[in-house]
Amino acid sequence: MSAQQGPAADLIIRNALVWGTDAPQDLAIFGGRYIAASESGIAGAQEIDAAGRLCIPGFVEPHIHLDKVLLAESVPVNRSGSLNEAIVILGERKATYTVGEIAERAGRIVTSAIANGVTHMRTHIDVDSGCGLVPIDALLEVRRRFAEVIDLQIVAFPQLGIVKDPGTAALLEQAMERGADVVGGMPFNEAGTADSAEHIRIAFEIAQAHDADVDMHIDETDDPNARTLEMLCEATVEAGWQGRVTAGHTCALAAYAQDYADHVIGLVAQAGIHMITNPATNLMLQGRDDDHPKRRGITRVKELLARGVNVSFGQDNLRDMFYPFGRDDPLELAWLTAHAAHMSQPDEIEAVFAMPTVNGARVLGLSDYGTEPGCAGDLVILDAYSAAAAITAKADRSYVIKRGRVVAQTETRTTHDLPVLAV
Numbered sequence: 001m002s003a004q005q006g007p008a009a010d011l012i013i014r015n016a017l018v019w020g021t022d023a024p025q026d027l028a029i030f031g032g033r034y035i036a037a038s039e040s041g042i043a044g045a046q047e048i049d050a051a052g053r054l055c056i057p058g059f060v061e062p063h064i065h066l067d068k069v070l071l072a073e074s075v076p077v078n079r080s081g082s083l084n085e086a087i088v089i090l091g092e093r094k095a096t097y098t099v100g101e102i103a104e105r106a107g108r109i110v111t112s113a114i115a116n117g118v119t120h121m122r123t124h125i126d127v128d129s130g131c132g133l134v135p136i137d138a139l140l141e142v143r144r145r146f147a148e149v150i151d152l153q154i155v156a157f158p159q160l161g162i163v164k165d166p167g168t169a170a171l172l173e174q175a176m177e178r179g180a181d182v183v184g185g186m187p188f189n190e191a192g193t194a195d196s197a198e199h200i201r202i203a204f205e206i207a208q209a210h211d212a213d214v215d216m217h218i219d220e221t222d223d224p225n226a227r228t229l230e231m232l233c234e235a236t237v238e239a240g241w242q243g244r245v246t247a248g249h250t251c252a253l254a255a256y257a258q259d260y261a262d263h264v265i266g267l268v269a270q271a272g273i274h275m276i277t278n279p280a281t282n283l284m285l286q287g288r289d290d291d292h293p294k295r296r297g298i299t300r301v302k303e304l305l306a307r308g309v310n311v312s313f314g315q316d317n318l319r320d321m322f323y324p325f326g327r328d329d330p331l332e333l334a335w336l337t338a339h340a341a342h343m344s345q346p347d348e349i350e351a352v353f354a355m356p357t358v359n360g361a362r363v364l365g366l367s368d369y370g371t372e373p374g375c376a377g378d379l380v381i382l383d384a385y386s387a388a389a390a391i392t393a394k395a396d397r398s399y400v401i402k403r404g405r406v407v408a409q410t411e412t413r414t415t416h417d418l419p420v421l422a423v
């Protein structure tokens, strides 16, 4: 191309090793979307040399509670460390919720997540008689504020139950009308089986009325008698919502007897349900009351993958009354998931890397995730040459690009006077 013609692309990334391909290639973005980078090479208004480093179309965070992040800064310590005590502490803190302070906390974590390479996020936001729609309004504000730099899906999440907490069904309906994207649920938190079924029925009714996906917290308990995953599978097929339903946590699946677990995994596969494991929170919360040997609390990741089920992972809680750590770094969570799910072989490590990338994109229903022409112009250049190396080093996100614009850069420097520095 001659200089007179001007640049044909807004951004060219040279020598990008796109994860899942064998050799570096040039990528071109114009008008916020990928276009074909011709063999002869086109010019860009801006050019970045990835130098053969690993590139992905961004990390996808499919399960985080942005209304609760950083609450550890302003609540009493959860002395038992249990899920139940956390919910009690949260209930008291909600009395002081305002749109502004929730948006401020959520905004801080969205900002750091973007620097960690997260380009898409789905967040579960409480809807109940205690907090009403204040958290939903806060996240709608956050979504507006960050619209240019991250795509955010909001799940209206009835954590205190729908039957158990009168008025919540109407609040869920209002949340969807105001702009929430996905109908959430927590059917195990009801008084009994009939109410759990009613919880699921109401959620699907609202989802169908709004043509929305469903994403529920399912059986977040060590109790092997919890049965709401099977109920969710039945409701999904009955509604014809295959591929549009996600089940988070599903800790009880790990506690089931093998024959029942096999049966339920078969139902999950048939219903096309996406599964999210949240190892950080669940390794911390589950199995606490066991005598040794203690259960690990995370769902049956390898068994689900072996049956062709789409599995991703999320941060879930972050520095709140449920979980004291976390910085929403998908590479940190990949490292943890590999350990918690016993995924150590080379192909298993690649499978772990798929979870916050292509698998997460399927959970969120992203049709334009990728680097092919027409896809959204999102890219993260990792300072590593393989998925395993990226996970090992929690590699720098050298460049985070959203719709063709560089939105964050990280470069960690170590100086030393040693003969060899192993990396």
Ligand SMILES: [Zn+2]
Binding pocket: 063, 065, 124, 217, 248, 316, 317
């Ligand atoms: Zn959760």
